[in-house]
Amino acid sequence: MTDAITEPRSVLITGGNRGIGRSIAEEFLRCGHKVAVTSRSGVGGPEGALTVAADVTDGDSLDAAIRTVEQAHGPIEVLVANAGITDDQLLLRMSDDSFEKVLDTNLTGAFRTVKRVIKSMMRAKKGRIVLISSVVGLYGSPGQVNYAASKSGLIGIARALTRELGSRGITANVVAPGYIDTEMTQALPEELQDTYRKAIPAGRFADPVEVAKAVTFLASDDAAYISGAVIPVDGGLGMGH
Numbered sequence: 001m002t003d004a005i006t007e008p009r010s011v012l013i014t015g016g017n018r019g020i021g022r023s024i025a026e027e028f029l030r031c032g033h034k035v036a037v038t039s040r041s042g043v044g045g046p047e048g049a050l051t052v053a054a055d056v057t058d059g060d061s062l063d064a065a066i067r068t069v070e071q072a073h074g075p076i077e078v079l080v081a082n083a084g085i086t087d088d089q090l091l092l093r094m095s096d097d098s099f100e101k102v103l104d105t106n107l108t109g110a111f112r113t114v115k116r117v118i119k120s121m122m123r124a125k126k127g128r129i130v131l132i133s134s135v136v137g138l139y140g141s142p143g144q145v146n147y148a149a150s151k152s153g154l155i156g157i158a159r160a161l162t163r164e165l166g167s168r169g170i171t172a173n174v175v176a177p178g179y180i181d182t183e184m185t186q187a188l189p190e191e192l193q194d195t196y197r198k199a200i201p202a203g204r205f206a207d208p209v210e211v212a213k214a215v216t217f218l219a220s221d222d223a224a225y226i227s228g229a230v231i232p233v234d235g236g237l238g239m240g241h
């Protein structure tokens, strides 16, 4: 069991009611932190976490959620921007609306959330930002022009933030999961899942907790000198990019 974080911190995870976000929340809880998660409905987070309603495409709902979290747990010290969606379609069939919707949730949603927690991190002269991207952001994937664009954009955010705020005790990193066993991948046709499994050197999809461990490490004191990094958790799928 590793936990290099010495004091309980106020942690916010967007999209923490299921899948990878929930697993990340459970891992922070296991380490003794004060954990808040968002979901659009405001229900469904893990036991021990504060679950608040927030839609990352709606700035007002994020403002209200962050106020609630700060009242309960204090200023947010660790942000995990995890909320994300897919809307796959080959480019010729992809509508402008589909492209914009995916970008608005996955990329602009992360921007909106980071912007709303960064002031208190700057005041505290410390903070941890972890953006959940995807192997697809750098590797590409047919039918995911919208999703790949949103996920590679997160790397730009982390690296620009690192240059802006690196001297203030704030780190910003990206975790790039490969195929993880969640509702998002269970929705893929069985045949496609098998094709992906064959392409992954590890030969399997990951358990969400394998992503969560990388996130808690990046949030720890031990990771103070890691910033602007892209950490793959993909069984070797994206190796070399």
Ligand code: NDP
Pocket: 014, 015, 016, 017, 018, 019, 020, 021, 038, 039, 040, 041, 054, 055, 056, 057, 082, 083, 084, 085, 105, 132, 133, 134, 135, 176, 177, 178, 179, 180, 181, 182, 183, 184, 185
């Ligand atoms: P799930 O579909 O299981 O969960 C997605 C989460 O995002 C839910 O908690 C959902 O909450 C939340 N969410 C979606 N839209 C919004 C929104 N507009 N505002 C607030 N919350 C929202 O996905 P995963 O757990 O599989 O994925 C989590 C992250 O990991 C995503 O960013 C995804 O792109 C990324 N990822 C996943 C991989 C995988 O193989 N599963 C691989 C690589 C990256 P609710 O709908 O209840 O509001």
